[in-house]
Amino acid sequence: MKHKAGDEDALIEAVLAALDHGDEQPATAGEEPPGEGQSRPFLETLGLLAYELEPVAPSAACRDRLLAQLPVQGQKGEVVPFRAKPAARWDPTGSKSPPWYLRPVWMHGLAASLLVAAMFLGAILLERGRELHQLQTVAVALGVEYCPLNPVGDNPIHPGARGAVYVAGDHQHWALQIQGLEPASPDESAYTLWFLTHDRPVRGGVLDFSSNGPVHLRSASMPPDIRAVQVTLENSDAVTEPSGPTVLYGDQMLPLEL
Amino acid sequence: MTPIDSSTVASTSSSEDVALVDRIAHRDAEALARLYDRYSAIMMALAQRILRDSGEAEDVLQEAFVQVWKQAERYNPARSSVSTWLVLIIRSRAIDRLRRRQVGERTAVAAQREKTTVDTSNRGVQTVLVRERHKRVQEELARLPSEQRNVIELAFYRGLTQSEIAAQTSIPLGTVKTRTLLAMKKLRKALGPEIKELL
Numbered sequence: 335m336k337h338k339a340g341d342e343d344a345l346i347e348a349v350l351a352a353l354d355h356g357d358e359q360p361a362t363a364g365e366e367p368p369g370e371g372q373s374r375p376f377l378e379t380l381g382l383l384a385y386e387l388e389p390v391a392p393s394a395a396c397r398d399r400l401l402a403q404l405p406v407q408g409q410k411g412e413v414v415p416f417r418a419k420p421a422a423r424w425d426p427t428g429s430k431s432p433p434w435y436l437r438p439v440w441m442h443g444l445a446a447s448l449l450v451a452a453m454f455l456g457a458i459l460l461e462r463g464r465e466l467h468q469l470q471t472v473a474v475a476l477g478v479e480y481c482p483l484n485p486v487g488d489n490p491i492h493p494g495a496r497g498a499v500y501v502a503g504d505h506q507h508w509a510l511q512i513q514g515l516e517p518a519s520p521d522e523s524a525y526t527l528w529f530l531t532h533d534r535p536v537r538g539g540v541l542d543f544s545s546n547g548p549v550h551l552r553s554a555s556m557p558p559d560i561r562a563v564q565v566t567l568e569n570s571d572a573v574t575e576p577s578g579p580t581v582l583y584g585d586q587m588l589p590l591e592l
Numbered sequence: 593m594t595p596i597d598s599s600t601v602a603s604t605s606s607s608e609d610v611a612l613v614d615r616i617a618h619r620d621a622e623a624l625a626r627l628y629d630r631y632s633a634i635m636m637a638l639a640q641r642i643l644r645d646s647g648e649a650e651d652v653l654q655e656a657f658v659q660v661w662k663q664a665e666r667y668n669p670a671r672s673s674v675s676t677w678l679v680l681i682i683r684s685r686a687i688d689r690l691r692r693r694q695v696g697e698r699t700a701v702a703a704q705r706e707k708t709t710v711d712t713s714n715r716g717v718q719t720v721l722v723r724e725r726h727k728r729v730q731e732e733l734a735r736l737p738s739e740q741r742n743v744i745e746l747a748f749y750r751g752l753t754q755s756e757i758a759a760q761t762s763i764p765l766g767t768v769k770t771r772t773l774l775a776m777k778k779l780r781k782a783l784g785p786e787i788k789e790l791l
Binding site: 342343346350353354359375376377379381384386389390391392393396397399400403404405 | 624629634640649653671672676677679681688722725730733744754
């Protein structure tokens, strides 16, 4: 069936107008039967324009992040509880194991995030052991995980230092706690936290020794595709990549247990 | 034995796509993963072309597939192919983001960060199909007169209305409309076989 040029112009204009309004599936014009809409061929023409471009593969982490947001389905479609999955071990070489933060199931990311922050505060007030224990109980139930940090090498700078990075279920909120670390001279050096990703180290922050007791650091964002966590002693608090000696290091992600 | 040609591949692929979206509507995450594997490279290329920033392009790609996950039951195969639906989703999201930020101050930073990579590990049928479409679309766009191609690119990649194109290029609105209509009709005719595969 042939159409008048004016009709065709109107169809094209209608398709373009729908596009301007962000309508990804504009209704077909006229009274054509489904699948035979006159405007549809023009819509498909627009859809083909993208194929002019050379395909660009997104990073593997992009796919993993997307799928991690989806509920895991059991064989019958039921949601599998998060504890059904074993803890993943980091592969510092990045060869086989998935990044440590990729957990396919969590149900209470925001609550866990707030809980990590609450745990963080609870850890500062060490005399409130009972409250901390209660918080930890809830944290375990919500699937908060942690990466233990330990001294490295035969002659570590601070052999008595220990720490951990706690990560909430959304894999964005995290909290660092370190004990046994001597304050560095603020004029000469700074302990700096690094997230070691596939591409490059990402600075997590400079440790603050202004209060007595354990050192803490926290944030609401984490870089993707982390392989390990490292604390180094830098000669400035403005370095953009690790250059000083490693004080603490961790590459294991573990479920928090009581 | 009947040889398999690209049209057979394409029609099979189109019906498979519809089946995948139907499974996604029934909360099948694996189906979303498969759809992602098929189309993420083209969608990423489009987002990156619009935003000139690979980091933001990945953000928008994620948003687009989350939208697919949430709205799969609304997809109507009578209105468009899955390919076109996905392309228009990512285009819409990328243009929204483009409008929300100052392009000028980010261009310099984005130019430093932007990197393009092509995953050559996927040698499957879908890659062959995408490559063939890529070649054909490039050929036909190259045949358009430059003034017609320009208005199509401004509309598609920049999200400009015809009035905005006229204002930006100092070309009369009527001329912009005419060039757009001529370009669309030429492309519709030239890409007839590819469009038929999608119907």
